[in-house]
Amino acid sequence: xxQPDIAAGLRALGVRPGMMLEVHSALxxxxxxxxxxxxxxxxLMEVVGKDGAIVMPSFTISTALPLTDEDKRLGLxxxxxxLDEKDRHTDNGLGIIAKTFRDRADTVTGQGMFRVSAWGKxxxxxxxSGFGRVIDGGGYALLLGVDIYRLSxxxxxxxxxxxxxxxxxxxxxxxxxxxxxxRWMIEAWSPEGRPWYKIQEAAYxxxxxxxxxxxxxxxxxxxxxxVIELYRKALLENPLELYGLTEMG
Numbered sequence: 001x002x003q004p005d006i007a008a009g010l011r012a013l014g015v016r017p018g019m020m021l022e023v024h025s026a027l028x029x030x031x032x033x034x035x036x037x038x039x040x041x042x043x044l045m046e047v048v049g050k051d052g053a054i055v056m057p058s059f060t061i062s063t064a065l066p067l068t069d070e071d072k073r074l075g076l077x078x079x080x081x082x083l084d085e086k087d088r089h090t091d092n093g094l095g096i097i098a099k100t101f102r103d104r105a106d107t108v109t110g111q112g113m114f115r116v117s118a119w120g121k122x123x124x125x126x127x128x129s130g131f132g133r134v135i136d137g138g139g140y141a142l143l144l145g146v147d148i149y150r151l152s153x154x155x156x157x158x159x160x161x162x163x164x165x166x167x168x169x170x171x172x173x174x175x176x177x178x179x180x181x182x183r184w185m186i187e188a189w190s191p192e193g194r195p196w197y198k199i200q201e202a203a204y205x206x207x208x209x210x211x212x213x214x215x216x217x218x219x220x221x222x223x224x225x226x227v228i229e230l231y232r233k234a235l236l237e238n239p240l241e242l243y244g245l246t247e248m249g
């Protein structure tokens with residue numbers, strides 16, 4: 001695949017000039033791309049244009065690290081290391097597209113653990129607000145070779161996640177002492193059924209998702225706010241069913 005191929009695929013998916021896009025991606029899903037990550041980024045910029053905006057995660061956290069036997073004894077299901085946010089070029093759990101995008105001279109990177117990098121119209125404002133400006137401004141999410149479990153905006157409505165469910169994820173005191181919260185993100189529960197897939201299916205049923213294939217990658221385009229509001233509604237109305245629980249506690 002080359003840049004014109006990818007640009008044509010993006011247009012067929014519904015990406016238009018002037019769009020604000022929250023982009024999550026996996027280059028490996030496309031098959032061979034001439035020029036790699038740079039080619040895909042240039043195709044995105046071509047299609048969106050300078051009146052649009054592209055925003056990608058630039059988080060200062062590692063990938064999920066392998067769990068040791070001791071971690072499993074402590075009940076851990078997830079272990080992620082918090083990296084130094086002062087280093088703009090810190091190696092982290094981002095894919096090659098997001099890393100390449102972050103390191104370009106024409107992008108702006110924000111601050112904090114969950115910072116983002118942005119390009120295009122109002123890039124500085126996007127970098128300062130995370131994905132909030134995309135959400136509140138009627139922007140779209142573009143998922144390239146990934147699914148809803150990479151949609152960072154979903155976390156923006158988890159202020160209503162019931163405390164009883166939050167407690168399910170919280171590890172015990174021994175684990176928290178071993179992995180202090182200023183250096184680690186750890187969890188002690190993995191919900192069966194992957195609740196966000198239920199939201200993804202509901203979004204499809206509501207006609208909120210356009211999908212297609214670019215190269216070998218399945219891709220989705222969706223307006224962010226209506227989809228994450230489905231998640232908020234489910235958390236408010238029936239969080240037990242969403243998370244596969246029959247009782248709190």
